[in-house]
Amino acid sequence: MQRRRFIRQLSSSIGAAALAGSAPAIIVRNTLAQTRRNSLGFAFVGLGNYATRLASNLADAEHCHIAGVVTGTPAKEKTWAEQYNIPDANIYNYENYDSIANNDDIDIVYVVLPNSMHMEYVIRAAEAGKHVICEKPMALNTDQCARMIAACENNNVKLSIGYRCQFHPVHQEIIRIGQNKEMGATKVIQADFGFRIGNPNQWRLKKELAGGGALYDVGVYCIQAARYATGEEPVSVSAQEIKTDPVKFNEVDETILWQMKFASGAIASCSTSYSSNFNRFYAAMEGGWTRIDSAYGYGGQTGTTSKGAIEAPENNMWAAQMDDFSLCVQEDRKSRVSGEEGLHDVRVLDAIYESIATEKPVDLI
C-alpha cells in the first residue's frame, strides 16, 4: 500500500510536470533536424516477429520510414539491411546502441524487446535524444513506467506506447460514441482477449523476460479498451486467477478474470488467457450498445452498434500509429497513447496481481 501511494504521487507529479513542460516551445537538436524533412526515420530495437510486422507496415506510412535497426543477432543485420536498404552506419547492436545519438537519420526509436528490457532501452533512447515508441505493456511496474516518463521529459523527447488499436477506425468509433456519450452513459463493458499460446520455449512464458503472462501480453488490450471507451480511470479492481497447466505456465499467469469499477457507475468485466481463444469488446450504454468482434487482433475487426454495422474503412493501423507519432514529433504534440497512458494500464496490472494475491478488491483512488 505504501508503495502504491508513492507511485500515485510520482505519477501525478509527472503528470503536472508534463503539462507544465508542454507550454514553452522546446528547441532541441532533434526537433530542428526533424523540421528539415517530412518523413522521420525509425530504428527498430529487437527484430522479432512483431518488429518484422511493424517494419513491413511502415511501408504504408506517409510521414516516416525505416532508417535503422538495433539487434543482438548479427545474422539479422544482413537480412534487414538488404530487405530495407539500410546503410551499415544505421545498424546497431546492444553495445553501441547509445551512439545512435550521433545519427541524424534516426529520429524515432521503436522498442520491440521483451517487456523486462523496455525500461532500459527506452531510457537509453531518450538519453540519446531520440523520440521513443515502446511496445505494450510499457514496463514491469509503475516505478519503471515513471522512470521512463521522467527520462523522456528530461531529455525533451516524446514517448508513446505501441497501442495500435487506438489507430483502428472501428476502435476510434467506439471511443467517439463512448466518450461523447452518444448513446448515453456507459453501464457495462465486457472486454475479453485470450489465445492459445504455442511454443512453450518462447520469452512470453519466462517471467524474467515477460514479467507476466496472458494479462501482460493481451489482457492489457482489455484494460486499454475499457479505459478509452469510457474515458475514465477505474477506481476499484478485483481479480481471479486460474491455472490448468502448471507446467507450461509455471512462471507466468495462464488465465485471469478481472473487474473494474469506474466513478461514473460503469463496470467492466474482463478476461484474458494463454489457453483459450476469445477476442471481443462490448459496451452497453443507457441508450444502446457497441461491439467489436475480433476486437484486438491484427485484422478482421467487425464493429456493430445497436443502430447497425460500423461502416469504418479498413486502414493500416500500424502505419497510422507510426504516422501519428511522427506528426506528434514534428508538431510538438503529445501522443494520444503517451507514456502516461502506459503507466495507467500498468497501474491496473499491478492492482490485478495485488487483488489475486489478497483475494480482495484493490482501490485505485
Place this chain on the structure above:
Amino acid sequence: MQRRRFIRQLSSSIGAAALAGSAPAIIVRNTLAQTRRNSLGFAFVGLGNYATRLASNLADAEHCHIAGVVTGTPAKEKTWAEQYNIPDANIYNYENYDSIANNDDIDIVYVVLPNSMHMEYVIRAAEAGKHVICEKPMALNTDQCARMIAACENNNVKLSIGYRCQFHPVHQEIIRIGQNKEMGATKVIQADFGFRIGNPNQWRLKKELAGGGALYDVGVYCIQAARYATGEEPVSVSAQEIKTDPVKFNEVDETILWQMKFASGAIASCSTSYSSNFNRFYAAMEGGWTRIDSAYGYGGQTGTTSKGAIEAPENNMWAAQMDDFSLCVQEDRKSRVSGEEGLHDVRVLDAIYESIATEKPVDLI
C-alpha cells in the same frame, strides 16, 4: 457460514433421499390417473405475462394440455376460461387452491407467481398430490428450496424448475459438446444476460415479491448455462455489484458481475443487469469454442462453434419443456431440470450475495 453448512448437509441428504426414493415403484392416485391417458392436464398458478406465453405455447405440446388455472384476479378467470375452454370447476383462486387435490383433470401445477410465493404454492401443490413445475429462480434461498424438494418427495410428486433453455436445441448442442468434452476440457465460460427493465412499478423491482433483482431474474440463466455446459458445480464464487439508479433499484440489485471457479480448472465470467442489454454465452475449450448469441431470450438463439454454425432446428422450447415433464411423470423419471438443479443455482445466488457483502470469494465445497 453456519447456515450454509447446514444447507449443504440438508441438500446432500435430500439428494440421497431422492436417489433412494427413485428405486421402488411408487404407486399413488395421480400416477394411476395419469397412466389412463397420454396427455396430462396443466393448471397455471398466477396468470401474468409469462403464464400467457406458456399457455399459448402449450398448444404445440404432444403430451399435455391446459386443464385449469389458479388466479387471484377474478377478471382473468373469464378471459382464460373462454380462450382455453376451461370448465368452471377447473378455475381456482388462492383460497380454494388446495381443493385442486380432488380434480383429476389436473395432473401438473405450473407455478408462475412472483419468486417469494414459489415455496408456498409449490408445497401446497405437492400436498394436493399434484406434480409441479416452478418458475426460476426456484425460491428466495436454499432453505426454501430444500423444503420444496422435501414436500414433493414426501407427497410422491415430481418437481421441475422452469429452465426452458435446456429444451432448446442450440443449448442442447452446447451441453452435448461441453459435457462430452468433444472439443476437450472447458477452460473459460463467458455468460452474460441483462436487459433494460421498463415499468418501475412491476413486482420484479420489489424485494418482498422478487427476492432479488437482475441476478435472480436473468442472471440465474448464466449460472445454469455455466453449470450445464461444464456438467460441474462451482467450488468458489466471487462477485461485484454496482448501482447507477438507486431510485429505480432501491430494493433490488441493478448490475452484478460474478465469477465461478470449477474443480476441473474451468472458470466462468458472468454478468447481469436490469439497466444494460447483453445476452450471450461463450465457452472456450482446449480444442475450440462454442457460442450462442441471443442465448437466453424467447427466440433468435444463434449457435456457432469453432467448426461452424450449429445447425439446430428451431423448436418450441416451452412445449418441449412441458412435454418432457409430462413424460417424466408418465414414465416415472426425474426431470433433467429437477428441484435439485434449482437448489444448486439458488446456492450460487446466495454465495454471490455473500461475496458482494463480504468482498471476498465464497467457497462452495
